[in-house]
Amino acid sequence: MAAVHGDVHGHEHDDHHPSGIMRWITTTNHKDIGTMYLWFSFAMFLVGGTLAMGIRAELYQPGIQILEPELFNQFTTLHGLIMVFGAIMPAFVGFANWQVPLMIGAPDMAFARMNNWSFWLLPVAATLLVSSFFVPGGAAAGGWTFYPPLSTQGGLGVDLMIFSVHILGASSIMGSINIITTILNMRAPGMTLMKMPLFVWTWLITAYLLVLVMPVLAGVVTMLLTDRHFGTSFFNAAGGGDPVMFQHIFWFFGHPEVYIMILPSFGIVSEVIPTFSRKPLFGYSSMVYATASIAILSCVVWAHHMFTAGMPTVGQLFFMYATMLIAVPTGVKVFNWTATMWRGSMSFETPMLFAIGFIFLFVIGGFSGVICAIVPIDIQVQDTYYVIAHFHYVLVSGSLFALFAGAYYWIPKWTGRMYNETLGKWHFWLSMFFFNLTFFVQHFLGLAGMPRRIPDYNLQFADFNMISSIGAFGFGSTQLLFLYIMINCIRSGEKAPQKPWDGATTLEWTHLPTPAPYHSFEKPPVVN
């Protein structure tokens, strides 16, 4: 470990780093790269959000008003792909880049140049995805899960999507190898594994999951590609293949993927809740163990996405039981956060509000997940708006709210300035209100039988859809407030003290000035 630190010392960096745009293109600094990841993911969030506004505008009333069905399907497909691979995942990697070295007392990420490469692949992939709207035939339109035969039939847009997924996967794999190596090899003396902040733990486990399942995704899109262009029939029944096999491979990636998007947010919430409750995290060790077991179990529940695809009863029962059991360690976590707040001296700054909002709404999403896992119910609600409601409760009010909590929590450390607390609270309450307005009613729509991924619907669904669309426009506009708050903070926020949160205990607050200097922990701190 000492050798690693010594090595980094060897380079004389401060005097000759380029400025202007070249600084960003050539940078190997984890803070610069983290910043780029965060801005990139926010930009993608706005692109994906714009598509969502298009979807909700079309669904505001029954009938076709704005988007032709074909374009509508392209919107839903790219909305999903961009939000999952362009917004949520890179945002968490951005947090990892900024925070992992700061929280374990390392000077930088282990593979600094590879880090630069992992980031710069992203804009390339995003360009491919977004430009696919403008090729003949338009973007991929078979849903973010790109099931064949739709995905073997589409035009050039599907090829661009496949290529883009390859690149994004490569970026994720490199990013996770970097994170694993950093955490395992570059911790400050005394920072044992069991002293690591929970955010670092959750990222360590997430990174292993990524290394495990991203190659599976790469494999399955490659099989699609060869089915499309090179005469294979992996998923084509006429050639002896099996379209259902695609679903198995995809969801073997897909279900761990949803945990990849939620575990780091568990980590962020596990930092924020103790800080603002001024108490250590209740059951730190349980949290570590629960995270590990969620990661393992998440690999044996995938077919709960396929109950209606045709499966023997024993299969249905197996995946139903396994899925319901995985809710146990998840429930333990919710219990631990609640117990952390119990009798704490709590205060409710914006990060804490988002963390509490996270717990509250994530529980709703978790419960609707368990409901979807019950086979006879899922046969009814599969492919309806009920599923849409479920996963937006876990992804928007789960992952995204945790990202907001983390952004407000660490922005003082990153910029040296405070955000506007009043506006932050407005951001939270407006998000909370509009989020529920948008998605709660979708439970009712789903139970009443409204299918997902359709541009038009029967008259009986009209009222709830209008409510949902109004909520969506509100939620979308509210996020512009977040952009304003962040820019305002960076430009002209009040100067932040070294430790604006008096309950914070992790290294970045206790051992570093605010803002964190460009090169931090060149000498490793001593942790006891």
Added chain:
Amino acid sequence: MHNQDTQKKGSASIWQIAKAVMFAFMGIRKKSDLENDAATLTPAQVIIGGIIGAVLFVLGVMFVVRLVVS
């Protein structure tokens, strides 16, 4: 990492590994037990134990399923 417990690394019994894995699956572990685990288990033991645990979990659920459908 640098503490004196290092020499005890790998000294855990099979039962201790099994217990750590079982508690992990439930997501519950006492602080003192955890520290004990951290001191006596090696990562390889935990990973292999975890994989065996996952296999047993799958077999267990399959067994219950058989019971239910028979």
